[in-house]
Amino acid sequence: MRTPIQFIFVLLALASPAFARVNVVTLPGRDSVLLTIYNSVDLTLVKETRKLTFRRGLNRLEFSWANTLIDPTSVEFRALTHADEVEVLDVSFPPRVTNTLEWRINSEHAGEVQVEIRYFTSGIAWSADYVVEAERNEKTAGLAGYVRVTNNSGEDYENAQLRLVVGVIRLVEEIGQLARRSGARAMTEALKEQNESRDKMYLAYREADGKFDKALMAGAEVKQMIKESLSEYYLYTIGGRDTVPNGWAKRLPSFSTNGVPITSYYKYEKEQWGDRVVRYYRFKNDKPSRLGHEPLPDGDVKAFRLVTDDLLHSFVGRTSVKYIPVDEQVELELGHDLEVMVKPRLMNWMKTDVRFDSRGNVTGWTTKETWEIEVQNSKEIDVVLDIRRNFSGDWTLRTAATHEKVDANKVKFVVPLKPRAKQRFTYELETRHGTNVTR
Amino acid sequence: MSRVNIIVVCAVAIGLLTGCSQRRPSTCIVESPQQRYDAAKALFEKASREFHIPSSQARGPERTKLEDQALAAYTDLAHAYSDQPTWAAQALRSLGNIHAARTNLIEAVRTYAEVAEKFPRQDFEVLMAWKSAGDLLSGADKAAEANVYYKKLLARFDKPDALPIVQSVVRGARARLEGELKLSARECQ
Numbered sequence: 001m002r003t004p005i006q007f008i009f010v011l012l013a014l015a016s017p018a019f020a021r022v023n024v025v026t027l028p029g030r031d032s033v034l035l036t037i038y039n040s041v042d043l044t045l046v047k048e049t050r051k052l053t054f055r056r057g058l059n060r061l062e063f064s065w066a067n068t069l070i071d072p073t074s075v076e077f078r079a080l081t082h083a084d085e086v087e088v089l090d091v092s093f094p095p096r097v098t099n100t101l102e103w104r105i106n107s108e109h110a111g112e113v114q115v116e117i118r119y120f121t122s123g124i125a126w127s128a129d130y131v132v133e134a135e136r137n138e139k140t141a142g143l144a145g146y147v148r149v150t151n152n153s154g155e156d157y158e159n160a161q162l163r164l165v166v167g168v169i170r171l172v173e174e175i176g177q178l179a180r181r182s183g184a185r186a187m188t189e190a191l192k193e194q195n196e197s198r199d200k201m202y203l204a205y206r207e208a209d210g211k212f213d214k215a216l217m218a219g220a221e222v223k224q225m226i227k228e229s230l231s232e233y234y235l236y237t238i239g240g241r242d243t244v245p246n247g248w249a250k251r252l253p254s255f256s257t258n259g260v261p262i263t264s265y266y267k268y269e270k271e272q273w274g275d276r277v278v279r280y281y282r283f284k285n286d287k288p289s290r291l292g293h294e295p296l297p298d299g300d301v302k303a304f305r306l307v308t309d310d311l312l313h314s315f316v317g318r319t320s321v322k323y324i325p326v327d328e329q330v331e332l333e334l335g336h337d338l339e340v341m342v343k344p345r346l347m348n349w350m351k352t353d354v355r356f357d358s359r360g361n362v363t364g365w366t367t368k369e370t371w372e373i374e375v376q377n378s379k380e381i382d383v384v385l386d387i388r389r390n391f392s393g394d395w396t397l398r399t400a401a402t403h404e405k406v407d408a409n410k411v412k413f414v415v416p417l418k419p420r421a422k423q424r425f426t427y428e429l430e431t432r433h434g435t436n437v438t439r
Numbered sequence: 440m441s442r443v444n445i446i447v448v449c450a451v452a453i454g455l456l457t458g459c460s461q462r463r464p465s466t467c468i469v470e471s472p473q474q475r476y477d478a479a480k481a482l483f484e485k486a487s488r489e490f491h492i493p494s495s496q497a498r499g500p501e502r503t504k505l506e507d508q509a510l511a512a513y514t515d516l517a518h519a520y521s522d523q524p525t526w527a528a529q530a531l532r533s534l535g536n537i538h539a540a541r542t543n544l545i546e547a548v549r550t551y552a553e554v555a556e557k558f559p560r561q562d563f564e565v566l567m568a569w570k571s572a573g574d575l576l577s578g579a580d581k582a583a584e585a586n587v588y589y590k591k592l593l594a595r596f597d598k599p600d601a602l603p604i605v606q607s608v609v610r611g612a613r614a615r616l617e618g619e620l621k622l623s624a625r626e627c628q
Contacts, residue, residue: 090611
């Protein structure tokens with residue numbers, strides 16, 4: 001596959017005359033590539049190592065960023081071995097090719113040197129997604145996480161190691177805000193400011209990258225994801241290496257856990273969802289739930305439920321979740337469920353206690369409504385229904401059903417239902433109007 | 440609406456449309472800043488991908504033809520999108536590169552100098568243009584003229600908190616200014 005970044009390693013003896021013999025001795029491939037993807041600002045730090053054979057004296061190395069989203073201002077070269085014998089003397093920009101730089105490197109060492117080239121590029125992004133597989137009784141579930149990496153950077157990355165950063169480095173966030181704020185200023189000032197902001201951002205990321213390396217060196221090498229807490233952000237390192245060609249997306253497994261305790265329940269609130277019942281799964285990102293090793297990034301969730309013993313699953317619903325910190329509870333709203341129904345009926349309505357002023361005009365009255373709520377579970381498993389009713393004004397509720405006041409205008413009824421069961425409960429709502437209002 | 444009113448409305452509409460079509464289209468088509476940025480970017484990428492990069496691989500008349508096409512495209516971009524400094528500055532520097540590749544020293548240096556004059560806030564483009572001008576002149580044994588660009592480069596970019604790539608360019612410019620690093624003409628092309 002074509003690789004836009006071209007490395008041409010040219011040796012030039014330092015003592016040679018003006019038109020020295022120039023030998024293209026090798027076109028070295030990458031030994032390793034490490035991509036650290038910062039989604040929040042569309043930036044990826046690329047660190048690649050190559051083994052180059054240096055001649056003692058002046059050596060030339062070309063790097064082209066044409067047709068890629070690499071930021072040339074971020075490109076760095078350093079020797080990892082024989083570092084004290086290898087020195088970058090100069091960087092120039094050869095005019096015969098476009099968007100190319102050339103390092104002129106003096107080496108006191110003749111032989112193989114491992115070098116690192118690093119730079120920032122845009123166009124590489126990652127997203128998380130999850131699959132929930134609930135057991136038949138909807139008491140426990142398996143939870144699997146995946147990461148999809150998309151490469152539109154213009155460059156192929158073969159056998160790359162991937163690091164994913166969740167969260168925003170505070171300094172970078174401040175810089176981002178500064179750059180956005182500059183929209184109202186003069187264009188030239190904005191450009192100047194953005195240049196400076198970008199430079200600061202790169203330096204901040206380099207500092208973060210150093211912390212990542214230290215954190216990883218301190219931990220054991222794990223073939224799965226390594227998650228390191230680094231104050232405001234988390235680092236996920238995906239085990240193994242993968243090729244991410246330009247224009248492609250790749251989905252990689254990140255974790256898988258079985259036996260996560262879940263609560264399945266159903267909500268009804270006419271003002272929010274109309275006449276339909278909405279299904280929820282709830283679980284906690286903590287150790288007792290066999291999770292809680294790290295925060296879970298934003299992502300799409302698809303939920304399935306086991307329906308037969310031969311592992312046939314039915315699709316339950318899909319939703320998206322926001323970043324879930326450790327020890328936080330998460331609710332998955334999985335859409336309407338026609339097998340659980342709630343039917344409120346107004347059974348009686350009357351106006352009482354009507355009051356008049358001295359001229360015979362109505363000044364106050366009270367309404368009394370009697371409601372019957374019919375609930376039905378057509379499933380073969382127990383369900384719990386959370387029914388919310390909203391009232392306004394000066395109201396009083398009378399009912400034998402268990403209920404809880406959520407706020408000044410909302411009441412919650414929690415109704416457990418056996419399989420294929422139907423229940424009814426009633427309540428009476430008294431609402432005072434006009435001069436009858438008592439509060 | 441009466442017939443007279445309809446005629447008047449139609450006449451005004453026709454007048455407006457005719458007026459627009461007789462003027463330059465740019466007076467009627469209002470592009471947003473984002474649209475202009477995208478258009479400039481697309482033009483630069485077309486010039487680079489279709490003409491400039493292939494020209495470096497081509498030989499003889501084919502190379503000349505591709506370079507001419509790249510020159511025309513970059514010139515159009517630099518003039519028509521001077522309000523888009525990111526792309527116009529790159530186009531101008533690329534023009535300088537083509538002149539340099541054709542060993543047209545005077546025109547190349549003049550174009551490199553224009554980058555800083557027209558787009559002074561495009562730091563990295565200015566850095567590359569000044570370094571290219573200095574290296575080109577240095578390679579042509581015009582040390583005094585080259586030093587003008589190296590000195591300007593040092594005055595503006597020699598800062599302790601500069602990015603590593605900028606520090607490397609500055610180090611090279613200083614070495615050349617002090618005569619520690621000499622270039623052949625071939626090396627500058």
